[in-house]
Amino acid sequence: MKYLAKLILNSIRQGCLYVMSRPLFLVSIVAIPLVSAFLMLNLMSSGLANDVPVAIVDLDGSEMSRSIAANIDAMQTTRVVMTCNSFGEARAAVQEGKIMGFFLIPENFSSEAVAGRNPEMSYYTNYAYIVPASLMFKGFKTVSVLSNGSLVKATLTSAGLADGSVSAMLQPIVADMHMLGNPWMSYPIYMSNSFIPGILALMAMIVTVFSITDEIKRGTSPMWLESCGGSMMVALIGRLAPQTLLFTLTGWIIQLVIFGWLDFPLHCSIATMMAAMLLLVLACQAMGVIVCCIVPNMRLALSVCSLLSVLAFSISGFTLPVENMYGWVGIISYILPIRYYFLIYIDQALNGIDLYYSRYYFIALLLFVLLSLVPLGNLKRMCRRPVYIP
Amino acid sequence: MNKIGKWLIDAFGVCKREFHLASRDMGVMLFFLALPIAYPILYALIYNPEYVHDVPVVVVDDCRSATTREYIRRLDASQYVDVTGYAANMQEARQAMAQKDCYAIVHFPEDFEECIGRGETAHMPVYCDMSLLLRYKSVLMAQTDVTASMSADIQAEVLQLAAMQGLSAGSGIVPTVESTSVPMGNTSTGLASALLPGILVLILQQSLVLGICMLAAGSRERARRNGGTDPLAIPASITATMTGKALCYFIIYIVPTIYILKYVPMFFSFPQNGHSLDIIIFIVPFLLSTIFFGMVVQRFIHERESVFLLFVFSSILFLFFSGLSWPQYGMNTFCTLLGSCFPSTWGINGYIHIKTNGAELWQVAHPYGMLWLLTAAYFIIAYLIHRYATPHSHTHTHTPAS
Structure with a gap:
């Protein structure tokens, strides 16, 4: 027992030396996640991409059309940056990327409206960019509904209906939207807890694979195994434990910035999220070990990990919910540790529900670690007879 | 005249040798061919449901x-x-x-x-x-x-x-105004049709840079084993070497580019407006600037496999900088400036304007010009790096693992 402890300690010491041996590791473990976090948070620092640049095509030029144009500019989501004289001009501006969409008021709009001939306004939104398009759509729709409302209200009031009942008639039903956890509809709150830990998870997987297969590439793996008493487990613990520490510390710094400094919603104890981060790092390393055991070729193992972790950003359901993907695509999301971290974040930090409901996600992360112990024999064989294929 | 002739022969020799090296390198071929072929299909399959329903x-x-x-x-x-x-x-x-x-x-x-x-x-x-x-x-x-x-x-x-009750001004008609919403470009308003065109361009850039870095690091590893010079390199001037290699990568990428930008949108019915000729002309400086960008990045890659550690994550950042996820007008000046240093930012937006919104080449003059500017800038930076910070002089310490 004492011998084993000595072996493990020795192995960990070697693991520390290994991490410090090349700046590459510190860059990958600490600098890349931190710099990425900084850049992404800085990029979205304004919170909501309001003031979508739009244009007005006012072919009517009446008082009514001018007030509609003013309303669009006054909306929180849209900002009128140019006035176009024709549909063609506005369309060209969209194609050139100067504006994201435009609102068209046809000729004789106001006279036809007053005469009761139901003229039609139209709004054009460029759905090539989804986020601005949704915001712009909301703004345009509100303005068109309000314009109609004010016209109807004016007519009915002048016809003698009471002011209050006209308003109720225009809006007999109002749905009050309660946006749980993120009432500001802030984009960074929703992105930063998926994409930033995603980059950390990606690096954890790749660095793990790199630091194991590196020995095989150099042909030093038999010595490495020998120095750990021939135990693959001891060798891996020593190699990976210092990296676990560094990755977890980096992750905690990021969490501190997100929850502490930027005050993003945290409706649970910070310890829960910190534990989730530790488990995420462990699960990603375990995933790396599993990939190494299955494909011990350095380049292929790294390719597999890169493929999985880059696809993880799309497949883990950060944007498109997993239940809406094709079944056989969605199923891949279950073998990605980041998915469980994301679900824990939603349950605990965003929605603040009972820890009980997230129990399976914690267990899933632990399962990765346990599963990685199964195929170790395969890796040991590879380490004994290292073959490097460039 | 003789000098120009020699330069041309050198560049051609480098191109030929690079072609030979790339085609025999499984790792590089994986990046240059397998990745551009497989990734678009994988992404398209993930996002193909387009909507969140039920x-x-x-x-x-x-x-x-x-x-x-x-x-x-x-x-x-x-x-x-x-x-x-x-x-x-x-x-x-x-x-x-x-x-x-x-x-x-x-x-x-x-x-x-x-x-x-x-x-x-x-x-x-x-x-x-x-x-x-x-x-x-x-x-x-x-x-x-x-x-x-x-x-x-x-x-x-x-x-x-x-x-x-005769309240509505006698006639009983209350005047109303109608309104219609017309989606432009991506008329299906789906997620895949909005995101994928940008991701396609990004895949081109990332696979190209990964491949270039791996080739360069391979040459560096050979040089380290061989006492400072790569035995497989053709002796030529720096500009001839750079031009020759660029030509080689450019030729290799003609087929993947046409496949990705023309046929993948066709397979999955993404928006297909704009003229193919406009896209071809537009994409030339994109590929060139990406190639020279890769030649700059390779300076930081000392081993074939470290390209995975140092470059794979950047795909996410490039995607954000392009404005596809978070719009460009919502970024601060620092991020806008940083974003404009990458070919992907201009490539993605230009391609979307042409392919999704049906712009003509003159309408994307700004991104097009910026891509040529980046081509020139990265060519010069890559030249200076090769000239003054030759990779072979870099002493990389081999630390025997444990």
């Missing part, structure tokens, strides 16, 4: 009237949500939400129908889970549509009443 919703109906039942029927009929059941009270509904049996709760208060009958506005709270914006958007769309259609019916009834 978000499960639970109803708490304290009113239990004909109006609320009609509302719920219409809500259930909407493509966006699926009413999975009634909850007896809010407590039960919240539990369903915690168990992820539903992502929104619609609550009808007891006096819902009474309010409508009295001619007052009836309020109904809707609680929506905000973990995914697309799910929220679907709930919002369904709720807005149903509320509008129910309101219209109620209005029609009331107006009829008003007309009967």
Whole structure:
């Protein structure tokens, strides 16, 4: 027992030396996640991409059309940056990327409206960019509904209906939207807890694979195994434990910035999220070990990990919910540790529900670690007879 | 003349040798060919469902009237949500939400129908889970549509009443203005058709840079084993070497580029506007600037495999800088400036303007010009790096692992 402890300690010491041996590791473990976090948070620092640049095509030029144009500019989501004289001009501006969409008021709009001939306004939104398009759509729709409302209200009031009942008639039903956890509809709150830990998870997987297969590439793996008493487990613990520490510390710094400094919603104890981060790092390393055991070729193992972790950003359901993907695509999301971290974040930090409901996600992360112990024999064989294929 | 001739022969020799090296390197071929072929298909399959439909919703109906039942029927009929059941009270509904049996709760208060009958506005709270914006958007769309259609019916009834009472200026007609929404470019308004064109361009850049870095690092590893010079390198001037290699990569990428930018959108019915010729002319400086960008990045890659550690993650950042996820007008100056240093930012936006919005080449003159500017800038930087910070002089210490 004492011998084993000595072996493990020795192995960990070697693991520390290994991490410090090349700046590459510190860059990958600490600098890349931190710099990425900084850049992404800085990029979205304004919170909501309001003031979508739009244009007005006012072919009517009446008082009514001018007030509609003013309303669009006054909306929180849209900002009128140019006035176009024709549909063609506005369309060209969209194609050139100067504006994201435009609102068209046809000729004789106001006279036809007053005469009761139901003229039609139209709004054009460029759905090539989804986020601005949704915001712009909301703004345009509100303005068109309000314009109609004010016209109807004016007519009915002048016809003698009471002011209050006209308003109720225009809006007999109002749905009050309660946006749980993120009432500001802030984009960074929703992105930063998926994409930033995603980059950390990606690096954890790749660095793990790199630091194991590196020995095989150099042909030093038999010595490495020998120095750990021939135990693959001891060798891996020593190699990976210092990296676990560094990755977890980096992750905690990021969490501190997100929850502490930027005050993003945290409706649970910070310890829960910190534990989730530790488990995420462990699960990603375990995933790396599993990939190494299955494909011990350095380049292929790294390719597999890169493929999985880059696809993880799309497949883990950060944007498109997993239940809406094709079944056989969605199923891949279950073998990605980041998915469980994301679900824990939603349950605990965003929605603040009972820890009980997230129990399976914690267990899933632990399962990765346990599963990685199964195929170790395969890796040991590879380490004994290292073959490097460039 | 002789000098130019020698330069041309050198460049051609380098190109030929690079072609030879690349085609025999499985790792590089994986990046240059397998990645551009497989990735677009994988991404397209992930995002191909395009929409979030049938978000499960639970109803708490304290009113239990004909109006609320009609509302719920219409809500259930909407493509966006699926009413999975009634909850007896809010407590039960919240539990369903915690168990992820539903992502929104619609609550009808007891006096819902009474309010409508009295001619007052009836309020109904809707609680929506905000973990995914697309799910929220679907709930919002369904709720807005149903509320509008129910309101219209109620209005029609009331107006009829008003007309009967002779209130509406004699004729009984209340003037209204209509409005229509017209989606442009991505007329299906789907997620895949919006994201994929940008991702396609990004795949071209990333695979190209990864491959270039791996080739260069391979040459560096050979040089280290061989006492400082790569035995397989052709001796030539720096410009001839750079031009020769660039030509080689450019030729290799002709087929993947046509496949990715022309055929993948065709396979998956993404928006296909714009002229192919415009895209071809536009993409030339994109490929060139990416190639020279790769030649700059390779300076930091000392081993073939460290390219995975140092470059793979950047795809996510490049995607964000391009403005595809978070719009460019919402970024601060620092991020806009940083973003404009990458070929992907201009390539993605230019390609989307042409392919999705049907712009002509003159309309994307700005990104097109910027791509040529980046080509020149990265060529010069790469030249200076090769000239003054030759990679072979870099002493890389081999630390024997343990």
